[in-house]
Amino acid sequence: MTSKATPHVTQNEALIFERSQAGRQGYRLPPLDVDETPLDELLPAHLRRDDDLAGVPEVSEVDVVRHFTRISTWNYNIDLGMYPLGSCTMKYNSRLNERVARIPGFANLHPLAPEADAQGALEVIYELQQHLSEITGLAGVSLQPAAGAHGEMTGVMIIRAFLDARDGVGDGDRPRRNVMLIPDSAHGTNPASAHLSGFTVKTIRSTPEGQTDLAHLRELCAAGDVAGLMLTNPNTVGLFEQSITEICRIVHDAGGLVYMDGANMNALVGWARPGDMGVDVIHLNLHKTFSTPHGGGGPGSGPCCCTAELAPYLPVPRVVKEGERFRLDDDYPQSVGRVKAFHGNFGMHLRALAYILTHGPDGLRDATEAAVLNARYIAHGLAPDYDKPFAAPPMHEVVFTDKRQGRKGVHTLDIAKRLIDYGFHPMTIYFPLIVPGAMLIEPTESVGRQELEQFIAAMRAIAKEAEEDPDLVLNAPHTTRIGRLDEAAAARKPVLRWRPTEQAATA
């Protein structure tokens, strides 16, 4: 295979700064319709912008549209095909939900509008809170966190606040608990959020079967000082923690609380609820389970749900219903405080509510079933060719490794890059960290059988290539605009912005 011809104009779109031509204009404002005040009366010279915004581009509207349309074609996307990123839940993003979010009565509503004139927006928040409470089996909900990690931080801060209210802050006869237990398979955000909330992290081992090691958990709990546990369920190798009830009991008996990372809720919605398992607090990723678009890295939305006992600690303000009216309530003196200005990522709340109402109870349950079935189908289809480190049947995602292909020098990264040549976005690679050479595959419910089979066929073909022609895989991708980029050189001498001299260097 050869690399794509690069003189193609749409394949070589420059940076906008390199396209800029003095005097081009992409906008037109109405004329100023008030009497002008002399500048010197408004702003002393030393406070004024004095660089004429040097370097900011000058381009026409056509330039902008072509620029972004061209570079957009270099992106893979869900609408194009399957996006099997494990732990990311790349499901279909409905256009209907986009339309809902753009209804002027929502899109043009100022966050500080008087409550009486924003009842519809408050009702949206309230309704979504109610539905998320039902789905998780947890009574208290705040939609304020802006993303999963933000919801995590909120959740562990709630644990901190609850324990401090119960035990004091080390000033009474009870010690202040500081240890947050986190499995070695966890997302990196878990320890980072725990640290931000003032906890010391202790790592729990996983068993060879891919479950939390109960003996180790008991040992760590016996050591004392345990504030809580942060657990993903199904865990990051795609397995349901079968001892979840027992895990929660051990942590509760030790005086701690259980936080569940809800990143993998797409395996549970309509089938099982964290609140029924003994979980105290959880965050959800609306941009995963509830299909709000990832947008190339955000915005997300990370609602935090908790038991009634923990609800007083949720962020303020909270949206409450009084009779037929909705209002913002700041009067929760035990609250962890505010974690974001205004009311969270409201545009995402609209889309998530639209998702839930479009599915209804049966549709939500069906979606979960279809997602798990798709993952199981892949697990079944790839087992003959790839090492599957855990024998147990997976839930919504399945992990394989490069163990067999590694013998020929072909590793996970190479397999991922080769998958691009077959028209698929790669799976999540090298995560979770406990599985060497991990390939974590999550098809979601948004993939039909034919496409699943195409994916399985592509993966099996790559396994064959790894045996017969490893170089083909090692040098992949072959069909993209650019090849593998030298990330080490990029990190050694980082170039993080365009400067006029960059032009010369890359001409």
Place this chain on the structure above:
Amino acid sequence: MANIPEDLHYSRDHEWIRVEGDVGTVGITDHAQKALGDVVFVELPKVGDRFEAGKSFGTVESVKAVSELFSPVSGEVVEVNESLADEGEQVNSDPYGAAWMIKLRLSDPGQVDKLMNAAEYEDYTKAEE
């Protein structure tokens, strides 16, 4: 196969030390640099900082990993390899030479005897695999 020079002492954290008089020169082993992959950044202490044996004196970063650097012995930093600030890749190309990291004035030279020699380190790395 990793290069393991005969004349050095090795720690279980994959640092080497070359002792001359009361000063030890410290770096990471060929085995360690291979495990890390392309090194992009090295963070080192300042002259005058003191470290106990086994304590972290800095970090070494590849594109997708960060590893702590552990002092094989106790001592005071008398010299730091400034060239690594701009050319971390030397850790990959010349781990026992140009990519030495710090020189320590040993506070307890007897600690050196507790480290591994080349043959012991070779066995240790094989056992780890």
Place this chain on the structure above:
Amino acid sequence: MRYIPNSPAERAEMLRAVGLETAEDLFSSIPADLRLRAPLDVPAALSEPELLAYFDRLAAKNAAATRPSFLGAGAYAHYAPTIIDALLQRSEFFTAYTPYQPEVSQGTLQAIFEFQTLVCQLTGLEVANASMYDGSTAVAEAVLMAERVTRRRKVIVSPALHPEYLHVTETYVSHAGIRLEQAGFDAATGQTTLTDAAALDEQTAAVVVQSPNFFGCVEDLQALADAAHKVGALLVVCVTEAMSFGWLRAPGACGADIVVAEGQSFGVPLSYGGPYVGLFATRERFARQMPGRLAGVAYDKQGRRGFVLTLATREQHIRREKATSNICTNEGLIALAATIYMETLGRKGLQEVAHQCAQKAAYAARQISALDGFALPHSAPRFNEFVVRAPAAAEDLLRRLAAERNITGGLALARYFPDRPNDLLVCVTELNTRAEIDALVAGLKELTA
């Protein structure tokens, strides 16, 4: 369910193919007593027309969305060129994931690189990240970063910082051992003061100030920077109205070490407070202490230029509890909207919009201050917001303006400052016509006559 491609028959076949009989078998690893037996108590599924009718009905209750408005205070109504949303709705942008696989994500990565460059140009600083959740969390992250850079634990915060931003910052630092202290405030000018020499000392990590501040007053950043630098502290500047970058001297040029901003003004709908986008920029020597993602230039074997996420070892997925922040998802698509806005308006347009905002605000301020009983309590220069002291309770006045004149006249400051019952914060942008301003002025006059 139309979003699920496989029909029930196909799913039954697939179940058989993997050796199972019923859907229930897929969930056998969940202990039976934990499996839900009853359907979820959520409303029955709605069709597309039913769903739109439901949301239209709710949207109609948001009366504030459709009337002329002078609300600002951290969220601003500006004109967004049509092409922004058209480009944003390309599947390639809004349905893509975080660009971890650069070969199939160059569109997103190049856009981020352009965003970072534009943020540097506007703030007058050297490096900028790929975005934060919003302005409020960006301030909080800046405070945490100042502690990492200086290894000092005291931070002096202007009392004219947006109250919600302050509240968020308090939450973020409550477990970091950082002590927040309040700077002084000159009620006559409306500006922050650092005259209390005891507060600013060599234990101070940073001075945090918003400009234009919450009351619309432009701060003398150079003077604040000089005072902070004298004791080795950083100056963190927060901007809630990004449009002011086209009018005011760049904070970086005034000595700011970290500049954070809310980027909503750049083509992002008000959307009842989010999603917005946080801008975060600093000096090059602090780049490794920054939170958040960064895109950088990289080359392939043929020497072709591309972009990758870089310096990732700062981040949580690698450094875990020692990361510079817990942030993972940022505001990619909103940063893209801001990028398209900045590029479409360009060098000239960003200054022209800013000029119009400042001129219209000046006109409104002049008209209102001429009314009997009304005053502008702060004398400092302003951009497009200003405090009005009314001869009556501001909340009542605003309620009557809305009810009787169909105007949202601004924000009653009593919402955050109970000791300022008669003050309202008025914001004017290029979207407010002279007729709207005149109607506001007439309304204020007649309702207090």
